[in-house]
Amino acid sequence: MSALSAKYRYRIQTALTVLACAGLTACGSFKGMTSGLGDSKINPVNWITPYRIEVVQGNFVSKEQVEALTPGMPRAQVRDVLGTPLMASVFHADRWDYVFTLKRQGAEPQALRLTVFFKGDALDRFEGDEMPSESDFVARLDSRRKLGKVPVLELTPEQLEASDKKKPASNVAPVATPPAAPSASSYPPLESPAR
Known part of the structure; x- marks a missing residue:
């Protein structure tokens, strides 16, 4: 051993x-x-690079949304156009900040900021970065490889006829069965009996 x-x-x-x-x-x-x-x-x-997740934070505000703002709009209408602000401070009650950041692997981090100022309940002014339009922003996000032309997802009349011919014809009409009646059941009480 x-x-x-x-x-x-x-x-x-x-x-x-x-x-x-x-x-x-x-x-x-x-x-x-x-x-x-x-x-x-x-x-x-x-x-070999480690995988880094995309980090998207904040509210994206498009150029079209900024163009819809006009001085004198009430706060509720500004919220309807831009959405809820990312930052609304108690100390700056007449100021809303819309901040958007995007960090992706293989791309420069993006940060956009828009600040909206109010006088009372009415929009006074707004300032910030020049916002991209929605289509520009989507094009900037789409950095993946292109798969080519998207095929049309409709059948031509000839294809519809061909698919109808392939279906087996059924000579018997379907019989409708009435739905089953619910069975009578007794359930325990929801609350325990009082003592």
């Missing part, structure tokens, strides 16, 4: 020695391979 355990012990020691040597060799070759390469595309570390 002792010879068998010594045999296994020797195999484990050999395996650990080989793994340690391979690890040290890999560290040395990795350091030598990546030193001096920096941001080079040759560097294998640059081939």
